[in-house]
Amino acid sequence: MQFSDLAMNLKASEIRELLKLTTMPEVISFAGGLPAPELFPTEQLKKVDDAILTKDGRAALQYGTTEGYDPLRKQIAARMKQAFMVDCNIDNITITSGSQQGLSMLAQIFINPGDVVLVESPTYLGAINAFKLCKPEFVEVPTDEKGVIPEELEKILAKYGDRVRMMYVIPEFQNPTGITWPVERRKAFMDIVNRYDFPVLEDDPYGELRYDGDKVPSLKSMDTKGNIIFLGSFSKILMPGLRIAWMVADPVIIDKVVKLKQAVDLQASSFGQRQTSYYIDMFDLDEHVAKIKALYKKRRDLMCESMKQYFPEGITFTYPEGGLFTWVTLPEGMDAKELMPKVLAKNVAYVPGGPFYPHGGHANHFRLNYSNMPEDRIVEGIKRLADVLKEELAK
Amino acid sequence: MQFSDLAMNLKASEIRELLKLTTMPEVISFAGGLPAPELFPTEQLKKVDDAILTKDGRAALQYGTTEGYDPLRKQIAARMKQAFMVDCNIDNITITSGSQQGLSMLAQIFINPGDVVLVESPTYLGAINAFKLCKPEFVEVPTDEKGVIPEELEKILAKYGDRVRMMYVIPEFQNPTGITWPVERRKAFMDIVNRYDFPVLEDDPYGELRYDGDKVPSLKSMDTKGNIIFLGSFSKILMPGLRIAWMVADPVIIDKVVKLKQAVDLQASSFGQRQTSYYIDMFDLDEHVAKIKALYKKRRDLMCESMKQYFPEGITFTYPEGGLFTWVTLPEGMDAKELMPKVLAKNVAYVPGGPFYPHGGHANHFRLNYSNMPEDRIVEGIKRLADVLKEELAK
Structure with missing residues (x-):
């Protein structure tokens, strides 16, 4: 079967492959950009x-x-x-x-x-x-x-x-x-x-x-x-x-x-x-958006506070005024993609930073999503992540 | 604004432009490939x-x-x-x-x-x-x-x-x-x-x-x-x-x-x-398909019988064993696209044959759909179409 040049160069989106992980109920996923399903107006x-x-x-x-x-x-x-x-x-x-x-x-x-x-x-x-x-x-x-x-x-x-x-x-x-x-x-x-x-x-x-x-x-x-x-x-x-x-x-x-x-x-x-x-x-879409904002604000605060409390020194993160994501920066030389297996072993997921740069590099970042996980799992997930990071930094 | 080569070569699909016509209730449209909406299982x-x-x-x-x-x-x-x-x-x-x-x-x-x-x-x-x-x-x-x-x-x-x-x-x-x-x-x-x-x-x-x-x-x-x-x-x-x-x-x-x-x-x-x-x-999709088949068979028969009865000599059409379309062939030299304004003036629509050939030509064909119009409009539409064709052939 002869494919086109385009087909030969296709790679699976890392984010979509990661989304597959999030369907396993035991995983605390900060990986995708999924909305909180409990707010869907079913x-x-x-x-x-x-x-x-x-x-x-x-x-x-x-x-x-x-x-x-x-x-x-x-x-x-x-x-x-x-x-x-x-x-x-x-x-x-x-x-x-x-x-x-x-x-x-x-x-x-x-x-x-x-x-x-x-x-x-x-x-x-x-x-x-x-x-x-x-x-x-x-x-x-x-x-x-x-x-x-x-x-x-x-x-x-x-x-x-x-x-x-x-x-x-x-x-x-x-x-x-x-x-x-x-x-x-x-x-x-x-x-x-x-x-x-x-x-x-x-x-x-x-x-x-x-x-x-x-x-x-x-x-x-x-x-x-x-x-x-x-x-x-x-x-x-x-x-x-x-x-x-x-x-x-x-x-x-x-x-x-x-x-x-x-x-x-x-x-x-x-x-x-x-x-x-x-x-x-x-219905009232503005009222619905207000509900989403109230929940996500709480989750953003909780994630940022948990990172502040549990993450080791030398790791920074953004404090977003809105949206779904915070961006974590590890010390130079650390590789978020290489850390993935250790993080996944603790049933936590994020997206490593490299794929967000068309020319690669910048391996010392990862993206966290705070909209999709309930509050208790946000705290638990950040704690587990902090444990992995502390171990790595102690090496 | 500079567009890509692809964008510069884009043409609107003639079939989609024709679909727009079909939204006017007075038009008897044999143009699109639309299913009969009265059978949708609402x-x-x-x-x-x-x-x-x-x-x-x-x-x-x-x-x-x-x-x-x-x-x-x-x-x-x-x-x-x-x-x-x-x-x-x-x-x-x-x-x-x-x-x-x-x-x-x-x-x-x-x-x-x-x-x-x-x-x-x-x-x-x-x-x-x-x-x-x-x-x-x-x-x-x-x-x-x-x-x-x-x-x-x-x-x-x-x-x-x-x-x-x-x-x-x-x-x-x-x-x-x-x-x-x-x-x-x-x-x-x-x-x-x-x-x-x-x-x-x-x-x-x-x-x-x-x-x-x-x-x-x-x-x-x-x-x-x-x-x-x-x-x-x-x-x-x-x-x-x-x-x-x-x-x-x-x-x-x-x-x-x-x-x-x-x-x-x-x-x-x-x-x-x-x-x-x-x-x-x-529900029972097979039973639903059986209903669709019964209706479309009736409409196909009616369209083909009406064409046989009303179309002037020298015009042929296919008798499909299924599906949604019959294909009409006019005498060589006639142009179905050129006829369109006259047909549309009588509030009837079809798709001229040329666009179905990547290299064009074959202007003496048009496609008729029989799935979308109710029976009385099929007969009426074919009669009107026959009038235009007779007039043209008499020239």
Whole structure:
């Protein structure tokens, strides 16, 4: 069997392989980016599904348009205004089968083999996997505790010039670091983007999950030239299992994405789109988001306090203002991937840091998720992790 | 905004643009490949959704594995045996977001730019659109009323040799022609495939919808070397709006597809997969398929009888033993696409034949769907179409 070059270069995403571990009930998993399932509105969804099947069952089970279910696109336009300070209408919006599909399609739309894609260093490993299919050259833009460093970005743009075809950023509660860009940083960034004119993917799956401090305006809300493509998702504020996300962009870009989506999978689920839309109509999504925030804030605090209490000296971690992740830094020379077997032997899981860098290295980091495990298991898991780390440091 | 070469070459699928027309209630549409929505099991699905949300709501709304929901994969393995005479297990099966995604991913797995893809002439236009993204050279294999002509296939294989990396066929109630390959033709085909050893995509979305004659063994059931990749779908036997389809192939191929799917959209809907699986457990899918067959048989008969009665002489059409489509041939020199405005002016729609040929031409054909319109509209639509055709022929 002869495969294509693309197929020969495919590797399994380490995060997906790790997700398989999380299905074993004995594992305390800080690995995936899974929401807390106990908050899924299962009882409300019974009413939602009954209403859909009673009022609109035939259309809900039939083929639909590639652009998406219009009432949902309208609700998203309203939410973009309310939650992200973005003015847009349905011509700026298309529905995708999860934000992962948005990442994958946008790479196809913008990248020829060898083109330069800029990413934060580190960045979301699922995005690296999606972009890789288009064979770009990845250039990592250095970051600090406030996100992308404008001066470093400008140096890279000056060096690579027109070869830069796309940049990917997560300015809000970044995956994996949990870092949020302050408003000054965003202004400086937008100034550069507007001068150099290149498309920027602003991935914002956690933007509504802020536990401290004030909302910072999204890049898209500052966008005057149509360079920002915003990716939003219901996965973290409602549920991921329906695979419903959205993209906000200039209609010229939306048009390309819709044509591509016709070829790759025709459309997102007609039923899943209506489940999302009816839920928003029949219940209070803001109230639901408030419940999620209350729980995750508690879990973030507990995880950070437990790390402070139990982790040995010399190990640092980020204190995220929102989102799902904290990023742990081990002393130089330690390798989080090599530690994995010892950690897994204690039935604890994390994601080692290396895969979040397109060019590898940076082995002395790992990512922890605090949204998915109940409180007692967070404390227990951090204790077990601390034991492994203490043993290693004592060597 | 600089787009990729792929983006610059994207065209909207004519079939999807036509689907938009079908949403206007006054149009008698024979254009899309839409199932009859009045048969969608909406009341049963209320019970299905209630059972899912009661018994397994958290997992149904959470992320799941890329391979798919295991109970559904097991049910599909059983159905492959029962309906398609194929022995397989869940390691041979993965769930896709509609068969369109299967087509798109398989092209990525097998095709480098410039590689040769063989297709029936004519073939499904959605497959042409999916494959095009990988920039193949399309070679059309001549067909007759029994499907692909083995001698012609062999000539082409001798000519293109190793450059042939994939073939795409619909041996059962073909889209667009409605033609089914008899068993002798299939044996001759498999003999060639086994001698030349290349992957063949057997797309079989309508295989269970046979109205006359006996079931013919699927190519996959005759496959001794793992060359056949079978694509099945719930879209036509249950409902398309959930976007749940499957692929049966050698585990080596499934492994590549799963890794690719991780990058392109992570997974099919957790909820949609359970809706399909619970439906099969709680109700009788065979009984449901029997209802669909009874209705579509009536509609096929009515459409074919109406064409016989009202169409002017010199126009021929296929009489399909199953599936959703009949293929109409106008006298040479007539152009079905040019006729479209006149047909649409009478609020009738079909798909002109040209787009079903990767290299175009063949303008004197159009495809008619008979599954979606109620009986009275089928007769009325064919009458209106006959009027336009008579007028044209009288010129």
